[in-house]
Amino acid sequence: MSTTYVRNANCDIFSSTSTLESLMHLERHMVAAMSEYVINVEHRLGEIKHYLEEFSQTAGRPEYHNLFVTEDIIGNPLQAFQLIKQVEELEEKYNSLIPSDEDLNGAALALVRLQDTYNLNITDLAEGKLLGQHTYIAMNARDCLFLGKHAFNNGYYGLAVEWMQEALVRAHREGNITASVDEISTFYQMALEIEVAANADLKCYITNRGHPWLILQPVKVEVLHKDPYIAVFHDLITDNEIEKVKEIAAPFLERAKVQNEVKRGSEVSDVRTSQTAWFSNEDYEITRALSRRIEAVTGLSTNMDNGDAELQQVANYGMGGHYTPHYDYLLKDMSEEERTYASEQERQAGDRIATLMFYLSDVKKGGSTVFTRLGVTITPIKGSAAFWWNLRRNGEGIIDTMHGACPVLMGEKWGVCP
Numbered sequence: 001m002s003t004t005y006v007r008n009a010n011c012d013i014f015s016s017t018s019t020l021e022s023l024m025h026l027e028r029h030m031v032a033a034m035s036e037y038v039i040n041v042e043h044r045l046g047e048i049k050h051y052l053e054e055f056s057q058t059a060g061r062p063e064y065h066n067l068f069v070t071e072d073i074i075g076n077p078l079q080a081f082q083l084i085k086q087v088e089e090l091e092e093k094y095n096s097l098i099p100s101d102e103d104l105n106g107a108a109l110a111l112v113r114l115q116d117t118y119n120l121n122i123t124d125l126a127e128g129k130l131l132g133q134h135t136y137i138a139m140n141a142r143d144c145l146f147l148g149k150h151a152f153n154n155g156y157y158g159l160a161v162e163w164m165q166e167a168l169v170r171a172h173r174e175g176n177i178t179a180s181v182d183e184i185s186t187f188y189q190m191a192l193e194i195e196v197a198a199n200a201d202l203k204c205y206i207t208n209r210g211h212p213w214l215i216l217q218p219v220k221v222e223v224l225h226k227d228p229y230i231a232v233f234h235d236l237i238t239d240n241e242i243e244k245v246k247e248i249a250a251p252f253l254e255r256a257k258v259q260n261e262v263k264r265g266s267e268v269s270d271v272r273t274s275q276t277a278w279f280s281n282e283d284y285e286i287t288r289a290l291s292r293r294i295e296a297v298t299g300l301s302t303n304m305d306n307g308d309a310e311l312q313q314v315a316n317y318g319m320g321g322h323y324t325p326h327y328d329y330l331l332k333d334m335s336e337e338e339r340t341y342a343s344e345q346e347r348q349a350g351d352r353i354a355t356l357m358f359y360l361s362d363v364k365k366g367g368s369t370v371f372t373r374l375g376v377t378i379t380p381i382k383g384s385a386a387f388w389w390n391l392r393r394n395g396e397g398i399i400d401t402m403h404g405a406c407p408v409l410m411g412e413k414w415g416v417c418p
Contacts, residue, residue, distance in 0.1 A: 108150040112159060116372060122162045126170070141170035142178035149187060155400055157194050158375055164188035202226070211296045219297045225376050228398045230388040233297055233356075237290070237383055242360045244286045245416055249314035252277035275318075278311045280304060287312055290416070294356055298387065310352065310417075314360075317367060317405065317413040325372045325404035328352045328390045329397045351391060358385045360414035367413040371403045380413055 115125065124130070126144055128137040139147075148163030167184045204222045208214035220234040253275035281291040281304055290312070291302040301308035329351040357369070359380040369378040369386055378386050390401050405413075 105150065108147055109154055112147060112151045112154065112156055116156055116159060122159075122166050126166050139170070140178040141167045141174055141184065144170055145179050145184050145187065148191065152187070152191050152194070155373055157191055160191040160194075161188070164191055209297065209299065213292070213296045224378065225371070225374055228374075228389055228400050230371065230374075230376055230378075230386070232378060232381075233385045233387060234381070235383050236293065236297065236385045237358050237360070239383070241286055241289070242382065242414075244284075245290075245314060245360060246414060248279070248284055248286070249277040249316075249416075253314075253316055275316045277314045279314070280311060281309065290358070298354065298356060300354060313417045315413075315415050315417070317408050317415075320407050320409075323405035325370075325402050327397060327399075327402055328355045351395075351397070353391050354387065354389045355417065356385055356387045358416045359383070360416060361412060363408055363413045364411035366406050366409035367411070368406045369403055370406055371401065373400045373402050380415070 111125075114120065115122070118131075120130070126139045128135045128139075144163050144167035148160045148167060151157075151163055152160035164184060164187055167179060168181060168188065171179050171181045171184055202223050202225070204220070206218045206220055208218040219236065222232045222234065224230045224232060254277070279287050281287050281302055291309070294300070295302055303309065304311070359382060361380065362382045363380045367380050369380070370376070371388075388401055389398060391397055
């Protein structure tokens with residue numbers, strides 16, 4: 001086991017006595033843990049043997065297993081008492097090992113999330129195939145209906161429809177044994193209506209939002225999702241402005257950091273592989289211009305003195321650059337202690353109510369912004385900006401806004417988040 005630790009280490013253990021000492025302590029902890037495990041197993045075996053002995057004393061006689069004399073045995077109050085006592089004690093000891101409804105629901109949701117994240121084929125899953133491997137664990141119509149309900153209840157409406165469709169196929173094949181076609185059809189229609197409603201009336205339009213700055217140059221809006229609201233503003237920043245932003249940011253770019261909930265602070269991580277530079281709204285004329293434009297198209301204040309906005313963040317993603325799925329609200333779910341590890345600026349500004357992100361470049365391949373729970377994909381178009389709400393009016397975080405930046409396959413990606 002020590003060898004495994006050495007192979008996974010990020011440094012040369014043999015060259016550091018301090019690391020060798022840590023390794024020695026690790027091995028001692030592992031030995032102690034294994035010893036404790038052996039004791040627990042032996043204790044469990046002892047309990048099982050004790051139960052079997054009691055069972056033999058009570059029901060070891062051949063007639064106990066004879067169905068014709070069962071009534072005589074259970075009619076004996078002594079036998080009945082002993083039976084109830086033994087089963088009750090057994091349940092009390094091992095009930096915690098038996099999966100609960102909560103465990104089953106959690107497993108179903110986990111499977112739906114994995115399917116959504118890795119775009120797993122539903123028919124393959126139902127047949128017991130996972131990433132090309134046949135597990136021989138096929139699902140019936142009831143299983144598919146169960147997973148469809150969980151997908152629906154957690155906002156995965158598209159997946160819910162697919163699971164219901166698979167359930168219908170299997171119900172017909174089984175002859176309505178595990179779940180009837182009528183039962184499945186009811187939930188299927190419900191999921192289908194919700195999925196259609198979520199994407200109904202999506203449109204493109206031009207508006208000046210009643211703002212004097214936009215009267216001569218109205219903003220072009222493309223609505224990608226209604227609830228939560230996700231849109232793209234086209235031609236919101238000019239090529240000359242883009243070059244100015246990149247010019248001032250280039251000398252200050254450094255590896256992006258993310259919050260570490262364990263170490264309480266920010267750190268460089270493979271979760272986000274990009275270079276970033278930070279600026280105040282008032283640092284340059286271009287940053288002031290972008291702030292005014294954001295206020296015009298969104299109606300939101302960008303006044304940093306009042307804590308209405310964050311620093312402007314310019315990001316450059318090179319080959320393979322990405323940002324794994326995450327939420328843009330951070331403080332909402334933190335305890336008071338955890339908040340102390342956030343930056344002063346983050347605590348003053350609070351959670352991000354909405355996000356507007358300019359795309360400063362086209363990307364040849366990859367680099368899309370993807371909302372994993374909604375199936376919404378935004379392809380970077382130079383000069384456009386993506387916009388969405390992160391919080392509802394009551395301050396509740398919108399979980400469907402989980403999003404990530406796909407790896408850049410070819411080219412590079414520039415963006416700015418004021």
